[in-house]
């Protein structure tokens with residue numbers, strides 16, 4: 001067989017097995033065999049780059065990096081849906097429809113998945129483009145990222161139209177979400193709050209290889225374009241399924257509103273058996289002809305209606321309130337509940353946030369409480385069933401000492417949270433701080449995870465982040481689950497962190513309230529750690545967007561001898577504690593006091609452009625207002641932004657003119 005034939009044959013096979021596995025969930029070959037075929041194809045493609053295909057199954061693993069996502073105007077607007085919350089709402093909707101169209105009206109009922117809306121374009125049976133909803137009129141081109149989602153077909157089969165769009169939701173199944181969070185917690189990072197935001201955040205990651213690692217799924221339910229021969233929504237779903245798309249099996253035809261309500265009532269209970277989050281039902285007029293007749297309001301189609309399920313609530317007994325200590329020393333009260341089923345999972349704990357919240361709810365140990373679960377992972381207590389309260393019960397006395405180190409807690413004026421001030425002696429703070437230090441957005445130390453940090457601290461090998469740089473391979477080898485190779489990786493990872501730029505080191509230090517953005521600001525303003533250390537509170541407050549709270553926290557950090565010593569040690573180990581000379585040379589104050597809005601596609605990447613503005617003292621804002629000094633417009637600037645800029649008479653300049661401003 002010629003290489004080209006072999007490549008094509010392997011691609012066909014892999015597309016098919018991918019479909020069987022990810023769309024139908026009926027694999028015919030083992031994962032091992034699949035990987036072998038993929039490897040074989042990879043090798044052939046490497047040898048024969050002339051047969052490159054952007055939709056090759058080998059490109060599912062990602063690798064393409066999108067620096068800035070191009071804005072794309074939707075060929076057909078992506079409308080949102082009107083919401084209904086009761087049978088009466090739906091009956092009123094039906095009455096409006098019957099006034100406008102002739103003949104019998106049937107409906108399709110589909111589940112409303114909670115994810116990130118997406119529009120996929122196919123041409124000649126090939127995946128061409130994926131665009132987010134954006135504002136409905138235009139969205140972001142996330143093609144590279146969506147290509148890595150295994151249930152998105154890259155090639156279609158059967159009698160598909162020449163060119164069409166298909167829309168749906170990118171979702172993150174509960175199981176994948178839980179795995180992702182477990183890995184984050186292990187790395188000392190904050191867990192994601194809910195699957196939906198995580199799914200939409202994933203689409204905007206720059207590195208598609210990162211997206212490929214996330215177990216995203218794509219559920220589709222709406223066709224548009226020239227769809228000759230298709231007469232109803234339901235038929236469209238069946239056709240799209242034949243072409244190879246993952247069309248939810250739950251969709252059903254309903255002849256009347258009673259059947260619609262049967263569907264709603266059934267899924268209100270059974271949706272918890274599904275692997276994804278759903279928050280309602282979408283009811284559509286089935287006939288495409290009738291849909292055309294009904295048309296659209298300014299916001300939504302008249303032929304579709306979302307029915308929202310009620311947020312779920314259960315009541316259960318609150319057994320005990322316990323207290324957790326975070327890396328900043330913040331104390332969080334947690335309600336330990338009598339286990340209860342809610343939203344398809346067993347709930348045992350709920351957050352109580354802080355002392356004020358406990359007081360506001362007047363919640364007590366032994367109370368029967370109402371627990372609600374929105375999209376969040378940790379459910380919340382929304383009230384107490386006072387009819388069931390034990391008359392002998394006492395109000396909660398909030399703890400006054402740290403549950404971990406017994407230090408007296410403090411609560412600063414105007415703050416809701418209590419803190420354990422034993423910064424350098426409280427175990428969860430020590431561990432949490434080092435976990436933060438090594439996390440991806442901070443020092444990104446490869447080969448070192450959150451659990452290992454806890455182990456190193458508990459074994460007495462490290463007591464702060466500076467100690468990491470004294471670690472020897474011989475010391476860590478005897479640790480549990482530590483092999484030669486992993487020990488080496490850990491040491492190398494620590495060594496490599498010496499190249500991380502100043503602003504990220506500053507973020508990694510874990511100064512309270514100094515997040516990524518504030519760290520960048522401080523790094524830029526003070527240029528090196530010694531200048532920052534010497535800065536008085538007033539000087540800090542003079543920096544744009546640095547308030548009293550942050551300023552105090554920075555001063556407090558450097559007032560602590562141990563912190564100063566750690567920083568000095570980091571300096572000694574060769575970490576970047578000043579802005580690099582190259583970066584410094586590129587900075588000016590030419591744009592000071594001016595605010596820029598960047599819109600459209602540019603020759604340089606959008607991020608580079610924004611960086612140039614900031615490096616020259618300007619501010620970047622996301623939306624146009626009377627405070628905007630200039631709009632820097634590239635190709636395909638959004639029409640709504642253009643209109644707004646014109647109405648406010650804000651000068652619009654192009655890339656070249658902007659570059660002229662900074663010389």
Ligand SMILES: [Zn+2]
Nearest residue numbers: 402405420426
């Ligand atoms: Zn403590």
